[in-house]
Amino acid sequence: MTTASAPQPILRHSHAERLTHWAVAVAYVALFLSGLAMFHPFFFWTSALFGGAAFMRVLHPFLGVAFAILFYAYALRLWNDNKLVAGDRAWVSNMFKYMNRAGKDVPVEGKYNAGQKLMYWSMMVVILVLLVSGILMWRPYFAPSVGVGLRRFSNVVHAAMAFVMFVGIGVHVYAAYWTKGAMKAMTRGTVSRAWAKHHHPGWYEEVRKGSP
Amino acid sequence: MWRSGVAKTLGVLTMVAVVVGGIFHYMKVGPLEVKEDEAKEA
Numbered sequence: 001m002t003t004a005s006a007p008q009p010i011l012r013h014s015h016a017e018r019l020t021h022w023a024v025a026v027a028y029v030a031l032f033l034s035g036l037a038m039f040h041p042f043f044f045w046t047s048a049l050f051g052g053a054a055f056m057r058v059l060h061p062f063l064g065v066a067f068a069i070l071f072y073a074y075a076l077r078l079w080n081d082n083k084l085v086a087g088d089r090a091w092v093s094n095m096f097k098y099m100n101r102a103g104k105d106v107p108v109e110g111k112y113n114a115g116q117k118l119m120y121w122s123m124m125v126v127i128l129v130l131l132v133s134g135i136l137m138w139r140p141y142f143a144p145s146v147g148v149g150l151r152r153f154s155n156v157v158h159a160a161m162a163f164v165m166f167v168g169i170g171v172h173v174y175a176a177y178w179t180k181g182a183m184k185a186m187t188r189g190t191v192s193r194a195w196a197k198h199h200h201p202g203w204y205e206e207v208r209k210g211s212p
Numbered sequence: 213m214w215r216s217g218v219a220k221t222l223g224v225l226t227m228v229a230v231v232v233g234g235i236f237h238y239m240k241v242g243p244l245e246v247k248e249d250e251a252k253e254a
Contacts, residue, residue, distance in 0.1 A: 040220050101241055163223045167230050174234040180245045198246040 009190035010207055012111075018189055020074040027067035028169060034060040035162055061138045068131045075124060081111040082121065088114035109202035119172055126161050126168065133158040 013021070034056045036043035050056035090106045091114035097103045098115075112120070133154040136146050143151055176182045181195040196204040213219045 040224050042224060099237070099241070101244070159220070159223075163227070166227050170227070170230045170234070174237075178238065178241075178244050180243050192246070192248060194248050195246045 007193045009192055010196050010204070011189055012185040012191045012196070013189050015189065017074070017077065018186055020070060020077075021186060024067065024070045024074055027063060027070055031060065031063045031067050032162075032166065032169075034063065039159060039162065061134055064131065064134050068127055071123070071127055075120065078112075078120065082117045084114075084117060084121075085109050088117060091115070092118070107202065108200045111200060111203040113200070115175070119168055122168055123165070126165050130158060130161045130165065133161065 033046045034050055037045070037047040037053065037056060038060070044053070047053040047056045050059055087106070087109045091098075091108065094103070094106045095115060098105055108114075135142050136154040137143050137151050137158065146154075176186065179199070181191055181199075185191045185195075193204070196207065
C-alpha cells in the first residue's frame with residue numbers, strides 16, 4: 001500500500017515499449033528453440049515443440065521476419081537514448097569493477113549505461129545480418145535464385161550470428177535478473193526514485209527537471 | 213573446422229559456459245540491489 005509520504009515511482013518504460021519488448025522476447029524464444037534444432041543435432045529434440053522438424057523448418061523463417069520487424073519497431077524508438085556519449089568510455093573501462101561490485105560506480109549520464117548501449121548496437125547489427133543471411137537461404141522463396149557458394153556462406157554467418165545473439169541475450173537476461181528492480185521496470189513500467197538515482201543519475205535528473 | 217562440427221560443438225559449450233558463468237557470478241557477487249533509504253536523499 002502506498003502511503004502519502006512514499007516517494008512516487010518513475011515511469012521507465014511505457015505500455016507500448018513493454019508490450020513490444022515482450023513480443024520480441026516471445027518471438028526470440030520461439031526462434032531460438034527452432035534454430036537450436038538446426039544448429040546442432042544435440043538439440044534436435046526441440047523440433048518436437050513445433051510439431052516436428054518439417055513444420056519447424058517452415059515456421060522458423062517466418063518467425064525470423066516477424067522478430068526482425070518487432071525488434072526494429074522497438075529499437076528505433078530507443079535510438080536517441082542509445083547514442084554513445086563521452087562518459088560511456090569510462091563506464092566500459094570500469095565494467096568489470098561494476099560487475100564485481102568493487103569500487104565506486106561510474107555515473108551514468110543517460111537512460112542507459114554503456115553496457116546496455118553496446119548490447120543495443122550489437123543487436124542492431126547482428127539481427128540485420130541474421131535477417132539478410134536467413135533470407136538468402138530461405139527455401140523455396142529466395143534460395144533457388146542464390147548461388148550455392150553464397151548460400152553456404154550465409155549458412156555459416158547465420159549460425160555464427162545466432163551464437164553471438166544467444167550470448168548477448170543471455171547476458172541481457174542475466175543482467176536484468178541481477179539488477180533488482182529492472183525486471184519490474186519491464187513488467188510494471190516503473191522504478192523507484194532511489195533505483196533511478198543510483199543506476200541512472202543523469203536520466204533521473206532529466207526526469208526530475210521534467211524533461212525526460 | 214565448420215564441416216567437422218568442431219565449431220558448432222565449441223559454440224554449444226560456450227553457450228553452456230555463459231549459463232554456468234551467470235550462476236557462478238550470482239553466487240559470488242549476489243544481486244545488485246539499491247537501498248531504498250537513498251530515496252530520502254532523492
